[in-house]
Each structure stands twice: as structure tokens, then as C-alpha cells.
Amino acid sequence: MKIFSAKQIAKIDAYTIEHEPIMSIDLMERAASKIFKWIVSHFPAPQNCKIFVGPGNNGGDGLALARMLAVKNYAVEVHVLRITDKLSTDAAKNLERLNGLNTLDLYEMSSIESMPWLFKDDIVVDAIFGSGLSRPLEGLVLDVVKAMNASEANVIAIDIPSGLMTEDNSENSGRGIVRADYTLSFQFPKLAFLFPENAQYIGEWEVLSIGLHPEIISSETTPYRMLSKEFVKSLLMPRKKFDHKGTYGHGLLISGSYGKMGAAILASRASLRSGIGLLTTHIPRLGYQILQTAVPEAMVSIDRSDIIFTEYPDLSQFKAIAIGPGIDKKQNSFRAMIDLLKEVKVPMVIDADAINIIGEHPELKKELPLGSIFTPHVKEFERLVGKSDDSYTRNCMQREFAKNNEISLVLKGAYTAICCPEGSCYFNPKGNPGMATAGSGDVLTGIILSLLSQGYPSHVAAIIGVYLHGLAGDLASVDFGVEALTASDIVDYLPKAWLYLKK
Numbered sequence: 413m414k415i416f417s418a419k420q421i422a423k424i425d426a427y428t429i430e431h432e433p434i435m436s437i438d439l440m441e442r443a444a445s446k447i448f449k450w451i452v453s454h455f456p457a458p459q460n461c462k463i464f465v466g467p468g469n470n471g472g473d474g475l476a477l478a479r480m481l482a483v484k485n486y487a488v489e490v491h492v493l494r495i496t497d498k499l500s501t502d503a504a505k506n507l508e509r510l511n512g513l514n515t516l517d518l519y520e521m522s523s524i525e526s527m528p529w530l531f532k533d534d535i536v537v538d539a540i541f542g543s544g545l546s547r548p549l550e551g552l553v554l555d556v557v558k559a560m561n562a563s564e565a566n567v568i569a570i571d572i573p574s575g576l577m578t579e580d581n582s583e584n585s586g587r588g589i590v591r592a593d594y595t596l597s598f599q600f601p602k603l604a605f606l607f608p609e610n611a612q613y614i615g616e617w618e619v620l621s622i623g624l625h626p627e628i629i630s631s632e633t634t635p636y637r638m639l640s641k642e643f644v645k646s647l648l649m650p651r652k653k654f655d656h657k658g659t660y661g662h663g664l665l666i667s668g669s670y671g672k673m674g675a676a677i678l679a680s681r682a683s684l685r686s687g688i689g690l691l692t693t694h695i696p697r698l699g700y701q702i703l704q705t706a707v708p709e710a711m712v713s714i715d716r717s718d719i720i721f722t723e724y725p726d727l728s729q730f731k732a733i734a735i736g737p738g739i740d741k742k743q744n745s746f747r748a749m750i751d752l753l754k755e756v757k758v759p760m761v762i763d764a765d766a767i768n769i770i771g772e773h774p775e776l777k778k779e780l781p782l783g784s785i786f787t788p789h790v791k792e793f794e795r796l797v798g799k800s801d802d803s804y805t806r807n808c809m810q811r812e813f814a815k816n817n818e819i820s821l822v823l824k825g826a827y828t829a830i831c832c833p834e835g836s837c838y839f840n841p842k843g844n845p846g847m848a849t850a851g852s853g854d855v856l857t858g859i860i861l862s863l864l865s866q867g868y869p870s871h872v873a874a875i876i877g878v879y880l881h882g883l884a885g886d887l888a889s890v891d892f893g894v895e896a897l898t899a900s901d902i903v904d905y906l907p908k909a910w911l912y913l914k915k
């Protein structure tokens with residue numbers, strides 16, 4: 413699913429009105445009826461609804477919704493915020509349509525003195541501003557939003573919580589943003605929904621389709637997309653009857669150190685559960701028996717060091733390499749990493765301390781083989797790319813870094829973002845808080861190594877890998893819940909995840 417900017421949404425809206433064709437007031441009616449149906453199914457009548465309405469089309473949606481709810485026996489109060497004399501044309505028409513509805517009370521609010529009391533069981537609808545918000549809130553609107561936020565009522569935001577910008581909130585103080593319990597967004601998720609610091613405003617969110625024109629949705633380009641099962645499935649390569657293990661590549665995993673052999677086991681097992689033909693895991697000497705016992709399918713390459721990574725095997729046989737899970741960033745490992753980067757010609761997955769090493773020695777970036785993939789969490793990202801105060805800025809930095817260094821950059825989080833060398837950015841909707849657990853990242857590295865070894869192009873391996881990892885975590889959480897979920901469970905549910913993905 414594509415994610416568009418506020419400007420693009422306005423363009424898609426206008427195109428739909430012209431080419432469906434549909435009158436703008438009827439498109440608003442369609443949008444409001446989607447919100448109405450959602451409210452009826454989640455909060456059946458009778459209920460007290462207090463709808464706060466702004467001057468634009470978001471307000472127009474709120475007014476149309478008020479009429480629909482009033483007709484269905486909800487007790488509706490409408491509070492039109494008089495911050496300007498002018499309502500948008502369609503908002504004005506919908507205001508007129510409220511005339512004569514006796515189950516509805518209409519108030520004009522020009523000062524906070526007329527703010528109604530909001531009770532715990534009230535449904536409060538935020539229809540003040542939507543995607544047309546152009547600056548932070550102030551004056552009356554700010555006071556109303558503060559009162560809403562101080563209440564215990566159920567707050568439902570139409571399209572986007574008022575005060576939140578659709579994309580960039582780096583200049584937004586956060587003082588005047590509605591804290592919704594539910595956000596019902598039209599047709600597309602907004603970029604701001606995917607950033608952790610905005611979760612407090614958005615609450616649970618849902619996308620409601622309002623039938624915007626498919627032609628322009630498909631032709632309008634955007635760097636941002638939300639991954640879907642259909643999209644990821646379309647990237648899979650079929651397996652053929654006469655394929656053999658050589659067809660699916662031989663990968664090298666450089667992993668583990670004293671006290672961290674578990675990382676090598678998890679990444680190896682994940683790799684083998686994701687279709688790799690042959691796997692060699694390079695580990696420090698002390699891990700030999702551990703690995704051979706825990707993962708009999710993997711071949712083992714032994715470092716001369718007992719405890720850390722200091723050398724690597726002949727690279728000629730490998731189709732892809734992953735380095736990082738459980739390695740340390742001791743000086744000897746750094747030297748081995750320099751040599752490795754100079755020699756390696758196949759795509760690499762670079763994770764954990766291997767990222768930190770490159771972060772500390774940025775000159776190594778020019779040695780990266782074509783098709784490299786970095787898989788940092790936020791702290792590793794900051795060491796590699798730099799610090800930022802907000803997620804939008806961080807996402808811009810991520811896209812730039814991927815473009816400038818011609819690599820794929822996977823930033824792990826609730827909505828893991830995959831930025832590709834040509835500028836696109838994919839967000840993963842799968843996964844759950846149970847996956848914020850030790851070893852989860854090692855599993856992801858193993859999966860991506862496996863896909864690279866099978867010949868998937870780098871950004872495709874990153875996309876499939878991230879989606880599959882989240883999917884396996886979600887399937888595991890159905891049986892184990894989130895607290896008890898471990899990284900091993902994610903590996904154990906990879907078979908189910910593959911089956912589900914291919915269904």
C-alpha cells in the first residue's frame with residue numbers, strides 16, 4: 413500500500429472528483445459514512461457524541477457524521493469552533509443539512525468558556541483539522557485540544573489527530589496535538605502514524621477505504637510504501653523440481669564470541685529455516701561443539717582465536733556473507749573486518765557490532781560490496797548515520813544514507829523501515845512487542861543471509877526477510893503471547909510463516 417503526502421492526497425482527491433466523476437460533497441458523504449459505520453459497530457447507540465468541528469473539510473466530515481449519528485438515535489452535540497468566519501464550501505453545506513434535526517444540539521464556540529464537560533463514556537469526535545493543517549495549534553483550538561486530552565472520554569480522530577502534521581512533525585512541539593484513542597484515516601495510512609513518538613496521539617488506527625480513483629493511486633509515485641502479503645508474495649521465486657542444494661546458494665555467517673554463541677545458533681537456524689542451500693558458520697574455536705551440536709545442518713569454519721572473530725575462510729565458494737551477530741568489536745576483529753571488506757565481492761548483511769565497527773571507522777564505507785544490507789536498531793543507526801531528535805528526520809537521514817552509499821538500510825523497530833539505494837522506503841506492518849527480545853535481530857540477519865544466498869536481489873532479500881521475520885513473530889505470539897516470546901520461537905515459527913506467505 414502506498415503512503416502519500418498531504419499534498420498528494422489533495423491531488424488524488426481532486427482527480428477522483430473530476431474523473432470518477434463525483435461531486436466533492438458526495439465524496440465527503442462517502443467518507444463520513446465510513447466513519448459512521450465504524451462508530452455504529454464499535455459503539456452502538458444510544459451514546460452521547462460530542463463532535464468538535466473545524467473550518468475545513470475535516471470539519472465537513474464531522475458535520476456529515478453528526479447528521480448520520482443523530483438520525484440513528486445517538487445524542488449528538490456539535491461544537492463548531494469559530495476560529496474564522498469562513499467554512500469550506502462543503503462544510504457549510506453540511507452545516508445547513510443539520511437544520512431541523514431535533515436529536516442534535518448545535519453550538520458555536522468562540523471561547524473556551526463554552527467548552528462542554530466531557531464525561532468518561534462520551535464519544536468525542538475530533539474533526540477540527542485533518543490533512544490541511546498548516547501550522548501548530550494556538551488560541552481557542554489549543555485550549556479545546558488540551559481540554560479533550562485532559563478528559564477520560566473516548567476520543568476518535570477523523571483522518572488524523574488535530575495538531576499532528578501528516579509527515580513532518582520535527583518543528584511541532586507536541587503541546588497541542590489531540591491524543592486520540594482511535595484514528596480513522598481515509599484510504600491511506602499517513603507517514604506520521606509509523607513513527608514511535610506519535611503513537612501517543614494516534615492510539616489505534618485503521619484505514620477506511622473511500623474509493624479514491626485507482627488510476628491516480630497507481631500512477632502517482634511516492635518513495636513510501638507499507639508492505640502487504642500480496643506484495644511480498646509477488647517477490648518470491650518459485651522452486652523447481654530439478655533444483656538441488658547448489659541452486660539455493662552457499663552462505664557464510666560470521667558470528668559468535670565468548671559468551672555469545674547463542675547468536676550464531678539463532679542466526680544459523682534462521683538461515684536454514686529460510687531456504688538456504690548450504691550454510692557455513694564461522695565461529696571462534698570455543699564454539700565448535702556448541703554449534704555442531706545445536707545446528708547439525710550447518711558446516712563450521714573455526715577461527716584461530718578461541719574467543720573472537722580474527723580471520724575468515726576462503727571466500728570463493730560463498731554467494732553471500734553475513735557478519736555481526738554476537739561478534740565483539742575488539743581490535744583484532746576490526747582488522748579482520750578491514751581485510752574482509754577489501755576482499756569480499758558478494759552482497760553482505762552487516763549487523764550488530766559489525767555496524768558499530770563501521771560507525772567508528774566511516775572510511776570503511778567505501779569498501780562495502782555492492783548490494784550490502786545494514787540491519788541496525790536505533791542506537792546502532794545513530795552510531796552509523798548520526799543522531800536525530802525525531803523519527804521523520806531520522807527517516808530522511810536513512811533514505812539519504814542508503815542512496816549515497818548505494819546500500820539497503822533496515823532500521824529495526826515497531827514499523828521496521830527498509831530504505832533502498834534508489835530512494836524508496838518500505839515499512840513493515842508485521843511484528844509485535846514480544847519480538848523486542850534478545851536474539852530477535854540475529855534471527856533477522858540469518859533470514860536475510862539465506863535469501864541473499866538464494867539469489868534474491870539485495871533490497872528484495874531485505875523486504876522479504878523483514879516481513880517474514882515479523883510474520884513468524886506474530887504467529888508465535890498467537891500461541892505464546894508477547895511476554896514469553898523468545899527469539900528461538902521466531903525461528904520455530906518460520907515454517908508456518910513461509911506456508912502462510914505462500915498461501
Ligand SMILES: NC(=O)C1=CN([C@@H]2O[C@H](COP(=O)(O)OP(=O)(O)OC[C@H]3O[C@@H](n4cnc5c(N)ncnc54)[C@H](OP(=O)(O)O)[C@@H]3O)[C@@H](O)[C@H]2O)[C@H](O)CC1
Nearest residue numbers: 425440443468469470541542543544545546547548571598
Ligand atoms: N482524503 C480525501 O480524499 C478526502 C478527505 N476529506 C477530508 O478533508 C480533509 C482535508 O480537508 P482540508 O479542507 O484540506 O483541510 P482541513 O480540514 O484540515 O482544514 C484546513 C483549513 O484549516 C486552516 N488551518 C490549517 N492549520 C490551521 C491552524 N493551525 N490554525 C487555524 N487554522 C488552520 C486552513 O487555513 P490555511 O490558512 O492553512 O489555508 C484551512 O482553512 C481530510 O483530512 C479529510 O478529513 C474529504 O472529506 C473526503 C475526501
Ligand SMILES: [K+]
Nearest residue numbers: 538541570572
Ligand atoms: K481530525
